[in-house]
Amino acid sequence: MTDLLIDIGNTRLKWRTQSQGQVLNEGGIALTELTQATLEQALPDHVTRLAWASVADARYGQWVGQWAAARALDAFQAQSQSQSAWGDLVNGYDQPQQMGVDRWLAMVAARATIKQAVCVVDCGSAITLDYIDSSGRHQGSYIIPGQRLMAQALIRDTAKIQIATTTASSPKPGCNTSDAVLVKTFSKPDFII
Secondary structure (H helix, E strand, C coil): CCEEEEEECCCEEEEEEEECCEEEEEEEEEHHHCCHHHHHHHCCCCCCEEEEEECCCHHHHHHHHHHHHHCCCEEEEECCCCCCEECCEECCCCCHHHCCHHHHHHHHHHHHHCCCCEEEEEECCEEEEEEECCCCEEEEEEEEECHHHHHHHHHHHCCCCCCCCCCCCCCCCCCCHHHHHCCCCCCCCCCCC
16 A cells, blocks of 8 residues: 655645655645646655645645545545544644644644653744643644744844845854855755654
8 A cells, every 4th residue: 555645834735655654755846836737747646545634725635635536545634623632632722623733743643652741843834832741731832933934034124134145055053144044945854853
């Protein structure tokens, strides 16, 4: 069996295929370039199951659903729900369905792996921090702008920061203002917790 996993975030659709936990292939499409046609071209054909989640506009999810239906795939869409618990993990939001499904899934995965207090951090368009205590109760969250949004704010709202037009390709901290502020993008994270 080959599974296709899709994450539709705020700026990109990311996908990967895997079999028995081994990653076979992966890719992504910027949402600014995503159409039904580009989705059809980008996604692999030889998969048997699909699991996906989205925090983006509903039309992208409809396209994924249509793609799966056309192939008669066994498909599952993870969604935020009004239930406030999954196993021993309890969502601390007043209205749990308002939490982004990406954050909830990250907490479910963290709790399944770590049965102690943990902070789940995701660094994307926004940086989110979700705190879970040792009993599995979600204690609350912080949501702050991601690196690109913070860099845009610094450039726009700070008079003396000048940014070079070249892009940095190193994850090392900058040794000048431009390199320290510049948004650095990498194809894969160096580590995952």
